[in-house]
Structures are given as structure tokens and as C-alpha cells.
Amino acid sequence: MKLRSEAWLERIEQYLKTLPKTEMDALAEQLDNGEALTVVTASSLALEAAETWRLRLHQLLGEGVAFSFDVDPDLVAGAELHFPNAILRFSWQSALAKVRSEIEA
Template sequence: MRFDWWTLALQTVNFAVLVWLMQRFLYTPVLRMLDARHAEIEMQYADARAADAKAKELLAAVQAERTGIVNEREIALQAATAQAEGLARERRALADREAAALLDGARKTLAVERDKALAEARKLCLDLGVAFAGRLLAEAPAKLRTEAWLERIEQYLAALPRTEIEALARQLEDGSVLEVVTALPLALETAETWRTRLHRSLGDLIAIAFDVDPGLVAGAELHFPSAVLRFSWQSALATARAEVDAP
């Protein structure tokens, strides 16, 4: 297996763009909101301190004028302080709850976006791998390509239980034709080689016809009357895409 540096680079760029988008449109607004909330709390603290100072000044003036209201001043001062502290505690608790909710939502959003980015990266890697493999395959001689797929088919049929081979052969006993569909047209000599070797695996009396389907990308399919044996990139790619799209 070769390590594809282009794929790694694309994944890195996708992840960097995702991080920048999160920083630009998610974390920065959240931090600004938190700063605004803390500034509001500090202003409330300042108001409370101003109210406390004013209360002290009023109480001091009253004490200067009436020495008999010391106890009343003390009670009023304690009540104002307790009220200011209680209000500040409530505001701070509310801000903490709101900040925690915002951060939790940001984490969930980031997780969803990360999963989407990874899924898109996997699809991109799959498409690039298919394109690259297709180019390499196009450079290989056609005979070698078909020979490799024929060997794979023979190995698969040889590994099947005898009962399954007989069941496949019975589908062709009434004159039905085994249709061999390949991604590329087979030369006459190559087609005869395929016919001979498939006769060896399935029986000499079966009728075999050949057809072409470029959608297979590479490989072949054996179309029996009631069964299809797939040995193509099309089926492999469909399986890979299903795995990528799976949650």
C-alpha cells in the first residue's frame, strides 16, 4: 500500500479550513458574548458599590445629625450589602449557566462539522484513488488485465462447495446462456480463452455469451439466469461508498 501525500495534504487543508471557520464564526462570537456578560456583571458590581457608598454617606450624615439612629444605620447598611451581594451572586450564576450552555452547544456543533468534514474527506480520497487506479489500469496491457480477473473468477469458483457449483450449472441446462459482462471488449482469442476456462469450471455443455459494460470500470460479472457473480470495481466501489456513508 502506498501513502498518498496528496490525500494527506487535502485532508490537512480541509481540517485547517474547518478550524478557521469554527474560530471565525463560532468561538469568536461565543467569547465576545462571554466578555459582554462579564462586563455587565462588573457594571452591576460597580452599581452595587456605588449604592453601598451612597448608603454609607447618607448614614454618616444622619449619624452626624442624629446620634440616636446608629442601630438603624447599621441595619440599613447590612441589608443593602446583603441585597447587592445576593443580586451579584444571582447574576453571576446565570452568566455561568448561559456560558456553559453556549460552550456545550459549540462542542456539539464542532463534533457534527468534524464528522461531516471527515466523511467528505473519505469520499474525496475514494474518488481520487479510483481515478488514479484507473489511470494505472489503462496503461496495463488489456490481456494482462483480463487474465487477472479470469484467475480471480476461477479461484472463486474453485472455492465454492460442489453443491453450489452444481446449482449454478443447473441454471444453464435448459439452453439458458451464461452472459459474461466485462468492462472492456475481449479480443476473439481472449474470449475463447475465457470460454474454455469457464467450461472447465462450470461444465463443457454450457452456452456462454459476452457483453461489455464500461460502468464496471474494471473486472467482470457472470450473469446466470437467477444469479449474478460480481468481480468488478463497480461493486467494490459501491460497497466502499456505502461504508463511507454509513453513520
């Protein structure tokens, strides 16, 4: 499980690093008033893995960001970042939904 969570975290980091500054600032701004960023995964993260996520996301979003962790088994695999006004999806569920919508279009 540790390797899988690490792979998803790396994917999220790469995505956030490539966001235009204005978009990254808009995401970080949502967390300025003590609102928590919720990291949702398909299965529970071990305490060590959750701390790794927290540390590495702090590097991108700022030290003052509060985190909570939740589980959604419907993700199948992957993770989502739930900001107060946005959700970034990095999961098999979201990939399958995208493919389904492209097929139906």
C-alpha cells in the same frame, strides 16, 4: 488488455473453485436448459481472450454451457458473470459499491 482480462479470469476461477459444491451445483443447474452464461466486461474481449474465457469456464461449469459476451463500460474494470438467476460481480464498480455501503452503515 490481455493481461488484465487474464487477471480477472484468474480471480473468477479461484472464487468458483472455492464455492461449496451445493452453490456451484446451483449455478451450473441454471445453465442446464441451454440458458447462456453472459460474461460482461468493461471493454470488449479480443476473440482470443473470449475463447480463453470460454475454455477455462467450461472446465469449471461443464462442456455444455453456452456463453455470450457483453460490454458494460460502467464496470470501469473487471467482469461479471450473469447467470439466469444470479450475478457474480468481480469489478471495481462492485468493490466501490461495497465500500460505499460499509461506510454508510
